Amino acid sequence: MSHTDIVRRIRASELFCEQIYLAGQWQDSEQTIAVDNPATGEIIGHVPVCSDAQLAQAFESAESAFKQWRDYTAEERGRYLYAFFELMQTHEQTLAEIMTLEQGKPLAESIGEIRYAASFVKWFAEEARRAYGRVIPAAQPGEQIIVKREPIGVTAAITPWNFPSSMITRKAAAALAAGCSMVVKPASATPFSALALAKLAEKAGWPAGLFNVVTGNARQIASAMTQHPAVRKISFTGSTATGQALMRQAADQVQKISLELGGNAPFIVFDDADINAAADGAIAAKFRNTGQTCVCVNRFYVQRSVHDAFVEALRARIEQLPMGDGFNPENKLAPLINSQAVEKVREHIEDAKRKGATAYTINRPEPRANFISPTILTGVTQSMLVCQEETFGPLAAVSCFDDEAEAIALANDTPFGLAAYFYSENTHRIWRVADGIEAGMIGINTGLISNAAAPFGGVKASGFGREGAREGIDEYLETKYLLFGRG
Ligand code: SIN
Numbered sequence: 001m002s003h004t005d006i007v008r009r010i011r012a013s014e015l016f017c018e019q020i021y022l023a024g025q026w027q028d029s030e031q032t033i034a035v036d037n038p039a040t041g042e043i044i045g046h047v048p049v050c051s052d053a054q055l056a057q058a059f060e061s062a063e064s065a066f067k068q069w070r071d072y073t074a075e076e077r078g079r080y081l082y083a084f085f086e087l088m089q090t091h092e093q094t095l096a097e098i099m100t101l102e103q104g105k106p107l108a109e110s111i112g113e114i115r116y117a118a119s120f121v122k123w124f125a126e127e128a129r130r131a132y133g134r135v136i137p138a139a140q141p142g143e144q145i146i147v148k149r150e151p152i153g154v155t156a157a158i159t160p161w162n163f164p165s166s167m168i169t170r171k172a173a174a175a176l177a178a179g180c181s182m183v184v185k186p187a188s189a190t191p192f193s194a195l196a197l198a199k200l201a202e203k204a205g206w207p208a209g210l211f212n213v214v215t216g217n218a219r220q221i222a223s224a225m226t227q228h229p230a231v232r233k234i235s236f237t238g239s240t241a242t243g244q245a246l247m248r249q250a251a252d253q254v255q256k257i258s259l260e261l262g263g264n265a266p267f268i269v270f271d272d273a274d275i276n277a278a279a280d281g282a283i284a285a286k287f288r289n290t291g292q293t294c295v296c297v298n299r300f301y302v303q304r305s306v307h308d309a310f311v312e313a314l315r316a317r318i319e320q321l322p323m324g325d326g327f328n329p330e331n332k333l334a335p336l337i338n339s340q341a342v343e344k345v346r347e348h349i350e351d352a353k354r355k356g357a358t359a360y361t362i363n364r365p366e367p368r369a370n371f372i373s374p375t376i377l378t379g380v381t382q383s384m385l386v387c388q389e390e391t392f393g394p395l396a397a398v399s400c401f402d403d404e405a406e407a408i409a410l411a412n413d414t415p416f417g418l419a420a421y422f423y424s425e426n427t428h429r430i431w432r433v434a435d436g437i438e439a440g441m442i443g444i445n446t447g448l449i450s451n452a453a454a455p456f457g458g459v460k461a462s463g464f465g466r467e468g469a470r471e472g473i474d475e476y477l478e479t480k481y482l483l484f485g486r487g
Helices: 003-012 052-069 074-090 092-103 107-130 166-178 191-203 218-227 240-251 275-291 304-318 339-354 404-411 427-436 469-474
Strands: 020-022 025-027 032-036 043-048 134-137 144-151 154-158 181-185 211-213 231-237 256-260 265-269 297-303 358-361 375-378 395-401 419-423 441-444 477-484
Touching: 003 043, 003 092, 020 052, 020 191, 032 191, 043 191, 052 154, 052 181, 052 211, 052 218, 074 092, 074 107, 074 166, 074 191, 092 107, 092 191, 107 166, 107 469, 154 166, 154 218, 166 181, 166 191, 166 231, 166 469, 181 218, 191 211, 218 231, 218 240, 231 240, 240 256, 265 275, 265 404, 275 297, 275 304, 275 395, 275 419, 297 304, 297 404, 304 375, 304 395, 339 358, 339 375, 339 395, 395 404, 404 419, 404 427, 427 441
Parallel strands: 154 181, 154 231, 181 211, 231 256, 265 297, 265 419, 297 395, 375 395, 419 441
Antiparallel strands: 020 025, 020 211, 032 043, 134 144, 144 477, 358 375
16 A cells, blocks of 8 residues: 555544544534644644633633542443443554554554553553541541542643654543543644543543543643632653753642653663673664653763674664654654754764764664764763753664663763663662662663553652552542541
8 A cells, every 4th residue: 555545544434533622512613723744744634723712711621520520439430441441452553553654663663652541441440449548547546547549620731742642641541540530731743642642532432521632732731720710730751951840830720730741761781781681771772763752871881891792783673774764664763853863873973083983883774854863972971961951863882881780870860760771680780770870770781671560660860650550540549637536
């Protein structure tokens, strides 16, 4: 099937929606935003720039929905989520194709992301029933202390373009399981995956106003979220700078907030590691989504005696990664989201070269400005931009270290603390290094850490709050304590 036919088929699908979804209605607005395909530059569709009145309607309907939904039993909420999970499975291929069309990632990765996204819905469908409170031995005879967990209220989410579906379900499924309603603002580069999820919410019979998707001006929507009195919680995934601004705005109404912000993940290879396993893990941790994940490795630290063997094993594996349009099943690397993203990678390479690093580029055809071939940098030092900022692209920057203490110090030499990885076969070392690294998530002898059952989130400038696991639902629950006196 030609590319044009694929686009035509996707656009004809009932899941491809060019309207916003709020109060259980599909709505247009006067202005629209064009959305393009990063692989070809062609416009694939338009979404509304929602008005202030539409935003107010979204929050009001979310408030009315919340007032009903919080009284559903946990089992009923779980059933609604489960119906949605099943629809995600049924429509997996279409959801994945929409994602590849607007985000660019290889179709196999989009299918993987839809499964990952659905796994949060299933997880929280089950977790809804486990929002337990507790009974505490009271200080006075005859008294009872009861601790209840209650849904926080109307919630809002701002989600990124790199994982257009899973970052929504990871937040929304937890919120709905807890008994909250949600208004979602997806990234302007990838709104169609979010609107497709809204279509499935409608098909699953979710009550009107429970799950709303609004598109348009990010500043206007963020201000509305932080100013509307009904909104009690905001969850954001994106850059540290935007997260800081949102945190300041959320202070006005003392809204609860969780932030999954930038990372700068280290990947340490010790001399006792299985080098081939480390190189396999490095490919997964560095090149997933063509390097565009918050948990992607930014800095490889390799013990001097195994440096050359590791770099060679990494190079050999990168040679096996063809790059191109995500709809071609051979391609493992795809375009970056836009040309500015490519410019940032180039800037990191040029800065590193100027400061003494050596670059080895595995040349691939670069049909447009959004494509950039993978590069390995060796001789990298901490003063280089690539060690200080998240690159978000297919650039593997490698430095040497001599001992364990130095490796830990280098790993922690960043304001960020989202993910970290290390490879070692020495159990004592594994415990020491895991204790020493400042990060919310650590992959030990693995390059893939994302899982609905695990608490995802960071420390330091990478934010706070956790998604997935039992902690994910806690973010949407308030604690209320009741003291029963003797009367
Ligand atoms: C992210 O990049 O923010 C999310 C990545 C993941 O969930 O694995």
